[in-house]
Amino acid sequence: MPRVHNIDGVRVPFSPGEEVEAEARQAEHEARNLPLEEWLGQMAESDMVLPRYVEDLFDAMLPAQQANVSKKTRDSISEKKAKRLARP
Amino acid sequence: MSGFMGGGGHVIGSVEADNDASLIITGLDSAYDTFLIELADMMPSADAVHAWMRLGDAGGIDSGVADYGWGNNYQRVDSASPLQGNAQSYEDSSDSKMVISNGGHGVGSTAGEGFGASLKLHRPGDGSIAPIITGTYGFMTDLAIFTTGVLGGRRSSVIALDRIQFLFSSGSILSGRMTVTGVPHA
Numbered sequence: 001m002p003r004v005h006n007i008d009g010v011r012v013p014f015s016p017g018e019e020v021e022a023e024a025r026q027a028e029h030e031a032r033n034l035p036l037e038e039w040l041g042q043m044a045e046s047d048m049v050l051p052r053y054v055e056d057l058f059d060a061m062l063p064a065q066q067a068n069v070s071k072k073t074r075d076s077i078s079e080k081k082a083k084r085l086a087r088p
Numbered sequence: 089m090s091g092f093m094g095g096g097g098h099v100i101g102s103v104e105a106d107n108d109a110s111l112i113i114t115g116l117d118s119a120y121d122t123f124l125i126e127l128a129d130m131m132p133s134a135d136a137v138h139a140w141m142r143l144g145d146a147g148g149i150d151s152g153v154a155d156y157g158w159g160n161n162y163q164r165v166d167s168a169s170p171l172q173g174n175a176q177s178y179e180d181s182s183d184s185k186m187v188i189s190n191g192g193h194g195v196g197s198t199a200g201e202g203f204g205a206s207l208k209l210h211r212p213g214d215g216s217i218a219p220i221i222t223g224t225y226g227f228m229t230d231l232a233i234f235t236t237g238v239l240g241g242r243r244s245s246v247i248a249l250d251r252i253q254f255l256f257s258s259g260s261i262l263s264g265r266m267t268v269t270g271v272p273h274a
Contacts, residue, residue: 003109003260005253008101014109021151022109026134029258033136033194040231 035088042083050076097124100268105261107133112149113268114251118214120270125207125221127254127266132202134259136194136230139203140185142253143219143243149253154182155244160190162237164229182244189227191235195256201228202264207239213250219243 003014003022014022050073058066058077066074100123101113116123130139142149142156159179178190188205189195195203207223219242226236243249254266 001107005110005112006103006105006108007112008114009103011108026258029134029137036136 039083039086039088043080046076046080046083050080055080097272098270100270102265102267105130105264105266107260107262109260110253110255111261111264111266112144112251112253113266116209116213116250116252116268116270118212121210121212121215121273122271123209124269124271125205125209125223125252125266126269127203127205127207127225128264130195130203130254130256130264131262132195132197132256132259133262134256135197137197137256137258138187138194139189139205139225139227140255140257141188141207141221141241142185142255143247143249144251144253145248146250149251150243150247151184153184156183156186156241157181157244158183158186158188158239158241160187160237160239162191162235164191165234165236186221186239186241188223188225188239188241190239191227191229191233191237193229193231193233193235195227196230196232197259197262198230198232201230201232203227205239209249209252211249213248215249216246218246219249 003019004011005014055077058069098120100115103111103113105111142151144150157180159177161177176192178187180187189203195201203225204227205223205225207221210220210222211217220240222240224236224238226234229235252268255261
């Protein structure tokens with residue numbers, strides 16, 4: 001869809017030069033945000049397996065208590081913490 | 089037209105966005121020394137964008153690479169970490185726009201997110217100083233974190249200012265309203 005300015009309520013199409021500049025801004029925006037969107041999607045997926053509150057409860061436990069948690073859950077928590085630190 | 093805070097302010101212009109790439113209000117002149125710029129209910133079409141403002145004259149909106157300087161101080165209201173750790177600032181002394189929404193993340197486009205600001209332009213159209221704006225802003229980021237801040241920006245040259253522009257760094261403005269009011273001094 002062609003881009004327009006709303007100037008005092010009147011729609012004025014972008015000039016060819018403005019279109020070029022807007023396309024460049026959009027490309028820059030998409031390049032910057034694609035890694036973040038991918039990361040957000042991965043974090044959302046991990047939330048379904050291991051919600052944040054489970055992490056918080058685990059963090060509140062003493063080391064000896066944490067050791068009683070299944071290795072699979074402990075590994076999932078470690079994996080999720082690593083993923084969070086890798087946020088773009 | 090009047091109605092500024094119950095007084096006699098004059099609405100220079102008011103435009104409502106409908107998937108427009110930018111909003112521009114013209115007609116700022118020397119009848120007023122200060123103008124209020126209200127940005128209400130602004131919803132971007134793209135996620136994680138920044139809100140920008142530019143100024144211009146009869147020749148159009150200025151967007152040269154070194155036309156503006158700006159700075160923001162913001163507070164991210166994030167209950168997951170200490171508030172003190174979320175207060176930061178950004179600035180650029182030579183830019184093609186004034187960024188008026190910094191907060192570590194961009195403005196969110198999910199339902200309920202979006203951007204709003206209340207700004208002042210401290211100069212009449214024929215003023216002798218390079219135009220300055222200051223103000224406050226708030227928005228929900230693309231990570232659904234409320235962020236609020238104060239900002240300042242300036243056009244780096246004296247111009248015969250008669251218009252302002254609001255836009256997002258990418259995409260369009262799905263909805264929202266910009267209103268410019270002249271503050272009376274007599």
